[in-house]
Amino acid sequence: MNSASPSASDIAIDVEGLTKSFGGRTVVQNLSMQVKRGSIYGFLGPNGSGKTTTIRMLCGLLTPDSGTGTCLGYDIRRDADKIKLRVGYMTQRFSLYQDLSVRENLEFVARLYGIPNPREAARDMVNRLGLSGREEQLAGELSGGWKQRLALGACTLPSPQLLLLDEPTAGVDPKARRDFWNEIHALAAEGLTVLVSTHYMDEAERCHEIAYIAYGNLLAHGTVEEVIANSSLSTWNVTGDLNGLAAELTGKPGIDMVAPFGTSLHVSGRDRAALEASIAPYRAQARWHWQQSEPSLEDVFIDLMSRSRDNFQ
Amino acid sequence: MSAAASSGRPREARDIFGFWRRSYAMLLKEFIQLRRDRVSFAMIVMIPVMQLLLFGYAINTTPRHLPSAVLLQEDSDLGRSILKAMENTSYFRFTREVHSVEEFDYLLQSGKVLFGVEIPRGFERAVRRGDKPALLVAADATDPVAAGSALGALGTLVQTALAHDLHAGDPPNMPFEIRTHARYNPAASSRLNIVPGLVGTILTMTMLIFTALSVTREIERGTMESLLSMPIKPVEVMFGKIVPYVLVGFIQATLIIGIGVLLFGVPILGSVLMLAALSTLFITTNLSIGYTFSTIVQNQLQAMQLSMMFFLPSILLSGFMFPFAGMPVWAQYLGEGLPLTHYIRIVRAIMLKGATISNLQYDTIALIALMLLAMTIAVTRFRRTLD
Numbered sequence: 001m002n003s004a005s006p007s008a009s010d011i012a013i014d015v016e017g018l019t020k021s022f023g024g025r026t027v028v029q030n031l032s033m034q035v036k037r038g039s040i041y042g043f044l045g046p047n048g049s050g051k052t053t054t055i056r057m058l059c060g061l062l063t064p065d066s067g068t069g070t071c072l073g074y075d076i077r078r079d080a081d082k083i084k085l086r087v088g089y090m091t092q093r094f095s096l097y098q099d100l101s102v103r104e105n106l107e108f109v110a111r112l113y114g115i116p117n118p119r120e121a122a123r124d125m126v127n128r129l130g131l132s133g134r135e136e137q138l139a140g141e142l143s144g145g146w147k148q149r150l151a152l153g154a155c156t157l158p159s160p161q162l163l164l165l166d167e168p169t170a171g172v173d174p175k176a177r178r179d180f181w182n183e184i185h186a187l188a189a190e191g192l193t194v195l196v197s198t199h200y201m202d203e204a205e206r207c208h209e210i211a212y213i214a215y216g217n218l219l220a221h222g223t224v225e226e227v228i229a230n231s232s233l234s235t236w237n238v239t240g241d242l243n244g245l246a247a248e249l250t251g252k253p254g255i256d257m258v259a260p261f262g263t264s265l266h267v268s269g270r271d272r273a274a275l276e277a278s279i280a281p282y283r284a285q286a287r288w289h290w291q292q293s294e295p296s297l298e299d300v301f302i303d304l305m306s307r308s309r310d311n312f313q
Numbered sequence: 314m315s316a317a318a319s320s321g322r323p324r325e326a327r328d329i330f331g332f333w334r335r336s337y338a339m340l341l342k343e344f345i346q347l348r349r350d351r352v353s354f355a356m357i358v359m360i361p362v363m364q365l366l367l368f369g370y371a372i373n374t375t376p377r378h379l380p381s382a383v384l385l386q387e388d389s390d391l392g393r394s395i396l397k398a399m400e401n402t403s404y405f406r407f408t409r410e411v412h413s414v415e416e417f418d419y420l421l422q423s424g425k426v427l428f429g430v431e432i433p434r435g436f437e438r439a440v441r442r443g444d445k446p447a448l449l450v451a452a453d454a455t456d457p458v459a460a461g462s463a464l465g466a467l468g469t470l471v472q473t474a475l476a477h478d479l480h481a482g483d484p485p486n487m488p489f490e491i492r493t494h495a496r497y498n499p500a501a502s503s504r505l506n507i508v509p510g511l512v513g514t515i516l517t518m519t520m521l522i523f524t525a526l527s528v529t530r531e532i533e534r535g536t537m538e539s540l541l542s543m544p545i546k547p548v549e550v551m552f553g554k555i556v557p558y559v560l561v562g563f564i565q566a567t568l569i570i571g572i573g574v575l576l577f578g579v580p581i582l583g584s585v586l587m588l589a590a591l592s593t594l595f596i597t598t599n600l601s602i603g604y605t606f607s608t609i610v611q612n613q614l615q616a617m618q619l620s621m622m623f624f625l626p627s628i629l630l631s632g633f634m635f636p637f638a639g640m641p642v643w644a645q646y647l648g649e650g651l652p653l654t655h656y657i658r659i660v661r662a663i664m665l666k667g668a669t670i671s672n673l674q675y676d677t678i679a680l681i682a683l684m685l686l687a688m689t690i691a692v693t694r695f696r697r698t699l700d
Contacts, residue, residue: 056699061538091539095536154539
């Protein structure tokens with residue numbers, strides 16, 4: 001990375017004011033973010049919130065309507081070719097060739113990137129992925145978990161400096177997900193920067209930093225602890241006879257969210273005083289056991305989501 | 314779901330109107346989808362209208378005003394009134410006057426004229442002396458349909474032509490004879506004409522579809538997203554997608570020509586090497602056009618439809634089915650824009666007339682131009698982003 005300025009060298013992604021709209025509908029609005037080199041950056045948000053669009057703008061697949069930024073020190077508008085050489089992009093939908101074998105897919109990628117010995121590079125990757133014995137199997141015949149491993153292998157094959165993973169674990173079983181995340185952490189330890197979008201809260205908690213995006217706006221970012229601390233949400237945990245309680249509590253002043261969690265109910269609100277006033281009559285009854293608790297990341301996100309809907313829709 | 318009101322509950326699948334209701338639901342859905350698919354909708358109108366207009370206006374199975382050359386060895390009143398009489402049959406149109414036999418043969422061989430009339434030196438004097446000299450009419454009979462009716466009209470020409478100049482007697486006492494010479498296909502076998510034409514027609518169909526589907530297939534399968542995120546340039550994608558099919562097309566062409574020669578007895582009078590080279594050029598041109606289509610359309614169905622839109626005029630206007638020279642001028646201009654037109658001339662000329670490259674310069678250059686045009690459009694149309 002000779003051409004990157006020294007000040008940017010510890011920042012992998014640095015974008016400001018990215019905006020993109022399709023057919024008059026703004027999908028990403030004035031989005032700014034910075035991702036440190038070597039970190040795992042989680043990108044969260046509901047469906048259609050602009051995560052995929054943002055990732056595509058970062059790797060040159062979409063041109064932003066406005067906004068500027070650099071990816072690995074290269075301008076995202078001008079230097080798309082240089083970015084493509086150094087970035088591995090794993091698409092949301094499996095996008096390798098289903099009618100090519102595992103080996104053939106990897107060799108294709110290796111040749112496109114001009115890796116000196118494509119056959120050897122593909123063989124090494126097959127071994128690293130634990131796919132030995134399946135080299136000649138068609139990619140389309142692999143199970144979901146194996147497809148996802150192959151896709152990760154294909155985008156790490158050209159030794160990128162930045163990985164953009166768009167919901168890589170959607171539809172993958174828990175064991176495969178865990179293996180996948182171990183691999184991501186191993187790659188980050190080698191110095192790779194990883195930007196990963198996900199819907200899963202447990203995955204968000206595996207990231208060094210997270211950002212939450214809804215309706216095209218970046219609503220919160222920081223470490224998981226920071227995001228929870230900044231939410232100013234109070235949460236109570238209720239157990240006992242929950243029959244009908246949720247419906248009764250919903251809509252009372254100060255109660256913004258009522259969500260069942262197994263045998264308990266999470267009741268949260270941003271206005272602590274109003275929330276406590278509303279639940280006071282219920283707390284007095286012995287039918288329920290009330291306990292103040294820390295809001296979960298999910299509580300925070302659901303709250304951000306419902307608030308952003310009020311603001312932007 | 315809120316509790317379904319009784320009217321909102323699904324009915325038993327057995328009820329008596331069920332068949333009609335479900336058919337209707339399906340039918341309604343298809344109509345909505347059809348209405349949203351603009352291209353299909355356009356095709357519904359375009360294909361029949363285009364076909365009808367082309368058949369109705371452009372196609373003429375007894376073509377008239379066919380380009381002809383005259384080799385005038387003497388300038389006489391009689392010669393001129395014979396030529397005038399030939400033009401009056403409306404079959405012949407004299408476009409060239411040549412002065413040597415070589416030039417005469419060249420024009421016929423390159424397909425620039427379909428007929429050549431030679432009026433020999435001393436013709437008028439021989440007629441007056443009662444020597445019954447012969448007038449040579451050479452026809453390019455590769456297309457028996459185009460040549461046939463014109464040659465037929467020559468039979469009665471002598472009497473009508475000479476009404477003013479001479480007193481033509483009964484047929485046995487005709488003052489001169491017209492000797493017709495059906496070149497290249499003397500037996501007027503339509504097979505000789507059709508088999509070389511089929512080579513081009515089949516190649517157009519198959520080559521076009523191979524590449525027309527190639528880019529849309531990547532988009533529909535989602536592989537385009539991954540491909541675009543990798544460092545590859547539009548020209549590289551294009552070459553990668555065209556080159557394998559050049560080989561496929563070459564095998565196909567060899568197969569068709571081989572069968573034509575072995576089974577149908579079509580000769581290859583010209584150079585096999587040149588036939589192979591120009592066939593490869595034609596294959597590449599079609600692949601480039603197909604590839605261009607695939608960068609324009611949205612999905613594979615549209616790609617097929619656009620290919621059909623291109624294939625249809627190719628068959629009708631290229632001279633494959635109907636004589637090219639018989640079409641109105643506007644249709645001939647359209648035809649010049651189709652690679653098949655040029656290839657059919659090339660393949661017929663090489664196989665049936667033994668033409669050399671000097672006869673085929675124009676058609677070769679036209680094919681190269683069409684290929685480069687298609688490739689340029691394809692490379693500029695290729696979307697490097699998903700915008």
